[in-house]
Amino acid sequence: MTEPRLITLPTLDHGDVTLTCPPWCRGHDDHRPDTYRADILHKGPDHTLTFRAAEVLTAGLAQSPYATLDAPELGGRTVGVSVYPPGRTVTPVDLYGLAASLDSFADRIRDLADQLHTILAGGAR
Template sequence: MDHPMPSAGRTITLPTIDHGEVTLPEPSWCAGHADHRPDTHRADILHKGPDIVLAFHGAEIIAAGLAQSPCATLPTRPEFGGRTVGVSVSPVDRTLNPVQLYSLAAALDGFADQLRDLADQLTAILAGGAR
């Protein structure tokens, strides 16, 4: 079942290689289509919101943002999203639904706990404790 976000009347017209000019409702969260190329197929049009990014020392660890392919056909690879709005996550290279996104957040929480355990272990080693 499709769950498009309300567009508040905004539309975007984009050139495509297979359907010419295509006019679509544009979700309020869409950051625009500055990178759209005219040789794009209609099924590959992507609404993308701004990413949230976890970076450390200038390196991007993970990024995520809303995404929707409003003209997608039946997906041959559902992990890349479709007509239903999802959250695109990289470098996981998947578009996740809410349940999957909560699972990722739980995995990241678990990883953070493991990092804290390593920090505790390293602190003990550096203090001359456990080797």
């Protein structure tokens, strides 16, 4: 995290827009000058779940301070967490639900590993 900082970004519809980046924002190196003001996006670092070098799930803080709707699930003005897949911004309650689903899925994967181990050892099929 860094300190909040003022930045100026060129936009297609409002010219140069000066705004404050939140401390968790990783910067705007990927900002394009042909972007509309409503599409300005503060994005924090992604937390990525990988398996065998393949990206399975990513999540990170996101905010569109000039979004036309304040709908966090659409990446609105309120800070949310962007999750991909499914490619949407979620609320804290949604994140707890996702974590519970991942815990449950991990249990099912362990059960499959046990079943496979038994089968490969010549046990029940």
